[in-house]
Amino acid sequence: MDKIKEIEKDFLRDDIPDFGPGDTVRVYIRIKEYKEDPKTKELVEKVRLQPFEGVVIRRRGDGLNASFTVRKVTQGVGIEKIFPLHSPVIEKIEVLRRGRVRRARIYYLRERKGKKARIREKR
Amino acid sequence: MIGLIGRKLGMTQIPTKDGSMTAVTVIEAGPCYVLQGKTTERDGYNALKLGFGEIKARKLNKPILGELKKIFGERESYPALVIKEIRTEDAQNFKPGQELKVDIFQEGEKIDVTGISKGKGFQGVMKRWGFSGGPKSHGSKFHRKPGSIGQHTEPARVWKGKKMPGHAGMKRVTVKNLEIVKIYLEKNLVLVKGAIPGPNGGIVVLKKAKERSK
Numbered sequence: 001m002d003k004i005k006e007i008e009k010d011f012l013r014d015d016i017p018d019f020g021p022g023d024t025v026r027v028y029i030r031i032k033e034y035k036e037d038p039k040t041k042e043l044v045e046k047v048r049l050q051p052f053e054g055v056v057i058r059r060r061g062d063g064l065n066a067s068f069t070v071r072k073v074t075q076g077v078g079i080e081k082i083f084p085l086h087s088p089v090i091e092k093i094e095v096l097r098r099g100r101v102r103r104a105r106i107y108y109l110r111e112r113k114g115k116k117a118r119i120r121e122k123r
Numbered sequence: 124m125i126g127l128i129g130r131k132l133g134m135t136q137i138p139t140k141d142g143s144m145t146a147v148t149v150i151e152a153g154p155c156y157v158l159q160g161k162t163t164e165r166d167g168y169n170a171l172k173l174g175f176g177e178i179k180a181r182k183l184n185k186p187i188l189g190e191l192k193k194i195f196g197e198r199e200s201y202p203a204l205v206i207k208e209i210r211t212e213d214a215q216n217f218k219p220g221q222e223l224k225v226d227i228f229q230e231g232e233k234i235d236v237t238g239i240s241k242g243k244g245f246q247g248v249m250k251r252w253g254f255s256g257g258p259k260s261h262g263s264k265f266h267r268k269p270g271s272i273g274q275h276t277e278p279a280r281v282w283k284g285k286k287m288p289g290h291a292g293m294k295r296v297t298v299k300n301l302e303i304v305k306i307y308l309e310k311n312l313v314l315v316k317g318a319i320p321g322p323n324g325g326i327v328v329l330k331k332a333k334e335r336s337k
Contacts, residue, residue, distance in 0.1 A: 003312065004135050004149050011137050032141070064136060064144075089142030 008064045013086045019056060019068075021106050022099030022119050026053040027070060027083060028091040049091055052081055055119065058105040059085075071109060073117075078110060098122040125217075125227055126209045126330035127152045128175035129313070131238065133323045137304065137314070147304050147314045150236070152329055154311060156202045157221040158194065160214040169214045173223065175326075176204030194219045205326050225306050225313055233300045233332035238321035242293035251291040296320040300332050 019025055029050045034043045054072030057080070061067055066085040071078060083090060099119035109117055129152030136144040159172040177200045180188060191201045228234060248254045248269040257265035269288070273281045298319055305314040319327055 003151070003310065004133050006310075007137070007149060007307070007312065007314070008135055030142075064138075084138070084142075084144060086138065087142050088138050088140070 005063075011064055011086060015092070016085060017093055017095050019093070019095045021056050021058055021104055022101035022122075023056050023095055024054065024097040024099065024119075025056055025070060026051050026094040026096055027081075028052075028093075029083075030089050030091050053096070054079075054081075055099065055106075055109065057107060057109060061085075073113065076113075125171065125211050125213075125223065126173075126328055127155050127223060127225065127227065128173055128205055128207050129153065129327050129329055130176075131319055131321055131323055131325045131327050132312075134318065145304065145316055146318070147316055148319045150313045150315060150319070150327060150329065151311055152313045153222075153224045154202070155223045156194075157217045157219050157223065158190065158203070158206065159219060160217055161208070162214060168210070169212050170208045170210045171214050171217055172206060172208050174201070174203040174206050177202060178204040207328060209328065209330065224308065225311055226308055228303055228306060228313065228329070228331070230303055230306055232303050234303060234315065235297055235299045235330045235332050236301055236315065236319040236327050237295065237297040237330070238319060238325055238327035240292045240294055240296045240320040241322050243291040245289060246291040247288045248286060251288060252286040254286075299334065 029052060031048045031050050033046045033048055035046050036042070037044045052070060052072070054070040057069050057071045059066065059068045064084075064086055067082055068085055069080055069082045071080045073079070098121065100122045101119060106119075129150045132149040132151055134146060134148050136146050139145050153175065155173040155175045157171055158174045161168060161170040161172065163169055174191075179200050180191075180198060183191070183201065183203060187203060187206070188201075191198075191203055195201060243250065247267050249256045249267050254269060256267045257263055257270075259266060269286075272285055272287070298317070301319070302316040303313060304316050306312070307314075313329065321327060
């Protein structure tokens with residue numbers, strides 16, 4: 001078992017900030033695109049950063065298996081994205097706001113909108 | 124085409140370049156030592172006898188100990204916990220005592236892994252052979268049975284080899300064309316994509332893939 005842990009250690013990232021449920025974060029995802037080069041007409045790989053901003057509603061797992069879910073509401077539609085915490089696709093995670101919540105998984109946000117979906121800031 | 128004897132350590136997942144996770148099996152492969160080369164002239168076939176894993180000399184029997192002493196000299200322990208023959212055509216290129224490590228494989232290469240599958244005990248026909256069984260409800264009284272096992276007065280018997288309930292698992296299974304995701308040479312570890320037969324800690328044999336997968 002220890003040897004497996006050692007292997008997993010190689011893939012763990014140490015540049016992840018400390019954040020938890022209730023916090024508002026911005027996750028930058030690396031997206032690969034294949035675009036045609038106007039001169040050579042060849043497909044060139046381009047990496048684009050796409051930010052995804054929202055509230056962390058849960059963190060689960062540990063080690064390489066850890067992941068977190070970010071929820072945001074766009075045009076009245078709730079969008080949730082689950083990211084593996086140690087995924088190489090994540091360029092960086094910015095913590096924008098620390099929220100004070102009283103549960104580890106704030107799924108109740110799904111049933112609320114507008115003023116009721118507010119989260120108090122941590123002092 | 125040579126191979127290695129190894130031990131299945133367990134499974135985990137590692138990220139790939141495109142960001143998705145891949146399930147991998149961690150195998151401790153080698154170091155194996157050549158104990159004997161078998162040739163067509165003397166033995167009728169070409170093979171290498173390999174030893175893997177340390178075992179104390181006092182736990183070995185005299186015929187094997189005698190062979191090992193000829194190769195390694197007097198020692199407290201010998202690499203002979205598991206002794207297996209691996210068929211190979213270039214057996215004469217190896218000499219007894221030679222060490223084989225995971226560097227005989229490359230990352231990205233396909234290998235075949237052979238092991239003894241986990242024993243399942245006495246199992247019905249659905250688990251053992253994948254029969255579909257019957258409906259679970261709607262008044263059905265036919266759930267996990269095999270159904271008819273033969274024809275009529277002709278042949279008036281059950282064919283030999285008919286798939287029936289019995290002992291499942293605990294048999295030799297080979298999984299072919301598994302991709303090597305990563306190799307740790309100094310730790311003697313191989314990471315293989317997907318699952319391999321047997322429990323964690325089970326002995327497996329790794330060989331270069333015989334057939335190319337399409």
